[in-house]
Amino acid sequence: MVGEVQGCKLQCAAGFTCLRLSALLCFSDAVGKDQAGKVGAVQPGEEKLAWRPHSNLPVSEGGLQRSWRETLCQKNGKQELFSTSSVLSKDKDKSAASKDSTHEGVAKKQEDGAETPKQKLLDIIGNMKVEVTYRKKLQQLKASESKKQAMKQLEGLDSEGSVPQGIAEDTQRGKPLNPELVKAASAVASSLPHNKKQTVSELLAQLRRHEETTDKQKEGGTINIRNVISEMTVKKQSPAQRGARISGRISLQLDEDGQRIRRERSSAQPGDSRRSLKVGKRLNIFTKASTEPEHALKTVSSPTIWDLEFAKEVAAVTAQPPRNGFEEMIQWTKEGILWEYPIDNEVGMEDDAEFHEHIFLEKHLEGFPKEGPIRHFMELVICGLSKNPYLSVKQKVEHIEWFQNYFEEKKELLQEI
Amino acid sequence: MAAAALCRALRAVQQVLPSACPRQVRSYYVDWRMLRDVKRRKVAYEHADERLRINAIRKNSILPKELQEVADKEIAALPRDSCPVRIRNRCVLTSRPRGVKRRWRISRIVFRHFADHAQMSGVQRAMW
Numbered sequence: 001m002v003g004e005v006q007g008c009k010l011q012c013a014a015g016f017t018c019l020r021l022s023a024l025l026c027f028s029d030a031v032g033k034d035q036a037g038k039v040g041a042v043q044p045g046e047e048k049l050a051w052r053p054h055s056n057l058p059v060s061e062g063g064l065q066r067s068w069r070e071t072l073c074q075k076n077g078k079q080e081l082f083s084t085s086s087v088l089s090k091d092k093d094k095s096a097a098s099k100d101s102t103h104e105g106v107a108k109k110q111e112d113g114a115e116t117p118k119q120k121l122l123d124i125i126g127n128m129k130v131e132v133t134y135r136k137k138l139q140q141l142k143a144s145e146s147k148k149q150a151m152k153q154l155e156g157l158d159s160e161g162s163v164p165q166g167i168a169e170d171t172q173r174g175k176p177l178n179p180e181l182v183k184a185a186s187a188v189a190s191s192l193p194h195n196k197k198q199t200v201s202e203l204l205a206q207l208r209r210h211e212e213t214t215d216k217q218k219e220g221g222t223i224n225i226r227n228v229i230s231e232m233t234v235k236k237q238s239p240a241q242r243g244a245r246i247s248g249r250i251s252l253q254l255d256e257d258g259q260r261i262r263r264e265r266s267s268a269q270p271g272d273s274r275r276s277l278k279v280g281k282r283l284n285i286f287t288k289a290s291t292e293p294e295h296a297l298k299t300v301s302s303p304t305i306w307d308l309e310f311a312k313e314v315a316a317v318t319a320q321p322p323r324n325g326f327e328e329m330i331q332w333t334k335e336g337i338l339w340e341y342p343i344d345n346e347v348g349m350e351d352d353a354e355f356h357e358h359i360f361l362e363k364h365l366e367g368f369p370k371e372g373p374i375r376h377f378m379e380l381v382i383c384g385l386s387k388n389p390y391l392s393v394k395q396k397v398e399h400i401e402w403f404q405n406y407f408e409e410k411k412e413l414l415q416e417i
Numbered sequence: 418m419a420a421a422a423l424c425r426a427l428r429a430v431q432q433v434l435p436s437a438c439p440r441q442v443r444s445y446y447v448d449w450r451m452l453r454d455v456k457r458r459k460v461a462y463e464h465a466d467e468r469l470r471i472n473a474i475r476k477n478s479i480l481p482k483e484l485q486e487v488a489d490k491e492i493a494a495l496p497r498d499s500c501p502v503r504i505r506n507r508c509v510l511t512s513r514p515r516g517v518k519r520r521w522r523i524s525r526i527v528f529r530h531f532a533d534h535a536q537m538s539g540v541q542r543a544m545w
Contacts, residue, residue, distance in 0.1 A: 373479045381473070402470055410484065417481050 144207055147184025181207055353393040359386045364400045374407055374414075447512040454507055457498045464499035468492065 182204065189199040303311075322328040332338040340347070361382045368378050381403065385396045407414070446452045474480060474488040497503070508517050508524035516525040521537070532540045 373481065377474075377477065377479050380479070399466075399470070402466075406470070406474075410487065413483065413487065414481075417483055 139206065144181060144184075144210065147181050147188055147203060147207075349392065351392045357393050358389075358396070361385055361396060361400065364397060367404045368407070378403065447510070450514075451507055451512040454505055457503050460496055460498040461501045461504060464495055465501070468495065468499065 185200050185203040185207070186196075188203065189196040192199055322331055329338055333340060365375075365378055365382065368375055378400070381400070385391070385399065388396070391399075446455065471488050471492045475485050475492070477485060505514050506517050506519065506522070507514050508527060509522045510527050511524055513524035513526070517523065518525065518528055521528060523531075528537070531537045532542075
């Protein structure tokens, strides 16, 4: 029973390429339970439509797939159970081939020929889930699954020589992988006609990457741009500090100390201020304070003339003559003599209209006759206005209205013509 | 002209603070010709849109000729100073009608004077 269940799991797992292993296992469990009691039936018609799970692998993935295909062709005579969910899947070569190999190893752990609707549903859901995942994950998980299957199948067939090879390679790379996976990798490599060592190393590398990514996600280490930037700023300060220290050493002792202290403080303060500015909750002091005086001003009806005069007196008294050119320029900017830099070409303009109001001006042509030279003329005018970026919508509308008034005045003349 | 208009707009928007240090303000134009030129510019600015529209009717092959003749008469009825052709780009400081560089709006003599005293930003004696 256990063996049968395991076999079913293998078959089902072989079927899926995506790999939410837990989901697969539950599906496989369900399938196993359903099929445990049933008799295995031959379904030659469904061999070709093998249980082919979704794989988003590109067709050109290559040598591995072709080899799997060859093995598949050779094993067409096998009798196996597959569900109808195969219709949904795309590339099936690798998985099919792996399945075939698993079936070989599993001897006659045949599953039931009958396809319950429950199985179909589960299969469909499982395949749908497949579509969502990424390609790399697919590949990696696929590889890991195939390895697992291979390992389980060929437990008896594994040569002892291949296993220590894989283990040795694995340990050389530091992070310890699952020994089962290693064995599976070695088994897969041995089954393939190509270079064994290369394939084993590639598979192990993929597994490692997959594990790293999963670990990162488990820890929740998402990319935090702020941390990155803060780290960058800290690094930038150190060469400046080093430069300061070096220059400090060259000068007098007092200066050294003073400079060091100052620079340390100055270097520390911006760092602290940066951290304190970015980190921490907002106190919302200034926003509240800004809103309150606004309300106070609104309650006052209007400042009297005496208030204005008083304000002017105060401003005249407090306004000191500019100490330098910068303050002079500031004063000129306030008075309007000097423009504000960087020069904004749209200072006086406030065109809030959308582009369609500028371009589609035909609605303003309702006052004009629908046919005739005037209409033709006005359509040309509108065409020109729509291409004009310098006028505001109001100006364009005024333009058209002027023409309307002009032609209305000349109506008598036009009727004579 | 545009700069003056913009300055006026800015002043209207912002509050004019009484300047602590009163500066020299030019209250007269350099000569009468400059004053007339200033008047022409103002009138031309006022009638610019009308002239544009009436000219659009006149310089047209679609509208009937009678209409265009009427438009001719209308545009001739506008004040004479409203046409932009009468504006002369005089030197701003000396009112010299000729030898005026458009970018700085000053005549060549004044330009040379300021450039030699290093009061023209980015202007250098050419040597190559």
